[in-house]
Each structure stands twice: as structure tokens, then as C-alpha cells.
Amino acid sequence: MADFSIAKFSNYQEYLQSFTTVEDYRYLPFHKTVVTLTKLGYREHRTFYMEDEFLSMKKQVEQLLNPTVSAQIYYSQYFKGTDPALRALVERETYNVQQEISTIIFLETSGRSGFAKSGYIDFEASLRNCRFKGPNAVDWRAVFEEKKMLKPQPSDIVFYDWKSRKIFSNDNDNYTVVAHPEYGLMFAHKGDHKNIPVTTKKNPFSSNVKRSMIRSNLYGFIILYDHYVRKKT
Incomplete structure (x- = not known):
């Protein structure tokens, strides 16, 4: 099933950013550490996609929202x-x-x-x-x-x-x-x-x-x- 919530993100970095908070950067100054915690699931309870999953899902959602002749x-x-x-x-x-x-x-x-x-x-x-x-x-x-x-x-x-x-x-x-x-x-x-x-x-x-x-x-x-x-x- 398509996850339409990812349609608002332009790219994977924006998607990752949505899982972080100001406190993360206050106590965890390194961006990679924040990303690692996000990937490990120490964040809000919603489905987390790895980059290849995100790109595949985003393409699917875009085709559903904006069907093209090729589809x-x-x-x-x-x-x-x-x-x-x-x-x-x-x-x-x-x-x-x-x-x-x-x-x-x-x-x-x-x-x-x-x-x-x-x-x-x-x-x-x-x-x-x-x-x-x-x-x-x-x-x-x-x-x-x-x-x-x-x-x-x-x-x-x-x-x-x-x-x-x-x-x-x-x-x-x-x-x-x-x-x-x-x-x-x-x-x-x-x-x-x-x-x-x-x-x-x-x-x-x-x-x-x-x-x-x-x-x-x-x-x-x-x-x-x-x-x-x-x-x-």
C-alpha cells in the first residue's frame, strides 16, 4: 500500500530531517549520529524507510497522484x-x-x-x-x-x-x-x-x-x- 505521507518530501534528506528535533542537535552535534539514531528506530512511531525504499515508494506515490502516459x-x-x-x-x-x-x-x-x-x-x-x-x-x-x-x-x-x-x-x-x-x-x-x-x-x-x-x-x-x-x- 502506498504511503502518501512521503509525497511532501522533495528528497531523502528532507525525509530524514523530519525525524529529528532541536534537542537532537543540542546534545548530538554530529548529523550522522542523529541519522543513525533515526535509522535505528529511536524516534516517533511511524514507518521508517531506508533510502532505496523511500525512493521506490515516492515514485509509486507520484505515479498515483500524477498518472502519466507511461504508467x-x-x-x-x-x-x-x-x-x-x-x-x-x-x-x-x-x-x-x-x-x-x-x-x-x-x-x-x-x-x-x-x-x-x-x-x-x-x-x-x-x-x-x-x-x-x-x-x-x-x-x-x-x-x-x-x-x-x-x-x-x-x-x-x-x-x-x-x-x-x-x-x-x-x-x-x-x-x-x-x-x-x-x-x-x-x-x-x-x-x-x-x-x-x-x-x-x-x-x-x-x-x-x-x-x-x-x-x-x-x-x-x-x-x-x-x-x-x-x-x-
Whole structure:
């Protein structure tokens, strides 16, 4: 378990210093003696770390408090198959995690009843939800291993159940769902405020997205909407 109390120390010397008192230096003039007593445990009752333990723990705490891309989990590493749809997602995972590209997945599946369920899935948000084991999280490792099928669900940014005729739309921290009066369904990206249309009809927002339809042995077909995120300057 990470010890977050060490996050406030810049280095090991500061950490050692926290165990000493003014009286130590009054009666023990040599700093090495103070450090020796600290290491031997003649101080307050809290865990004491040797230097290598401190550095390892500090790195762990910093990664937890400030996660970096290098610390991310990439589920596409588990893909060993040949399905074109999954291969396309493999190619996009890193760019989505790094938020250079924002990919929306359109997917339609049929249940045992014969009725379809379709949805628009925010790829980056879904990956992140999996990492943090959030509610309704997709098991992306199992999806890439082809042990589980990716399926749209009511918690996605848009979900439609053709049997019940119910539609769900959910804004998240990447997108706001927009019903444009002329061009239909759109997703407004919260990072650069660009509108992402899903229609094939030519419109003023067409340049904001690259639309790719991919045939799949597993999924029939999926449509990927890739938005290259404009960085703030």
C-alpha cells in the first residue's frame, strides 16, 4: 500500500530531517549520529524507510497522484487475432489514451430476440473507465483477446434499443450530445469545442472528423469517427 505521507518530501534528506528535533542537535552535534539514531528506530512511531525504499515508494506515490502516459495500461497488447475491426482499434488506442485523437465507435448488435441494439461509444472514455474499474466498465482486455464481444449499452454517449424504442444520450467529460436541427446527431468535443457529425451528408463540420467503415467477421461492421483534437495554445 502506498504511503502518501512521503509525497511532501522533495528528497531523502528532507525525509530524514523530519525525524529529528532541536534537542537532537543540542546534545548530538554530529548529523550522522542523529541519522543513525533515526535509522535505528529511536524516534516517533511511524514507518521508517531506508533510502532505496523511500525512493521506490515516492515514485509509486507520484505515479498515483500524477498518472502519466507511461504508467497507462494498453489493452491492445493482448490482441493476437486478425479481425479488421479490432485491428483498427489497436491502431487507435495509444492516440486516444494520449488524447491526440478522439475516436467514437458506432456499433450495432443483435440480441437473442432478434432486435438490434446500437450505440456510439467514446473509445477513450471507455478505456479509462476500464482502467479505473468504473460502473458498466468494458473489459477491454477480454475484447481484444476475443473472449468477450464489445456491445453498446445505455451508459454510452448514445444508445438505442430497437425493441423498446428507447434512446439514451449521456454527456461525458469528452463530449456533449447535440441534436442539430439540420444535420442531425452531433457530438461537441469539450476540449476544442469542435462539432463531430455522424451523418454522411456534406456539412460545415465535415472536416472535423474522418469516418471509416470497417467490415468485421466478429461484428459485421463498425464505423469509426476519428477527431484529431486541436491542442490549446
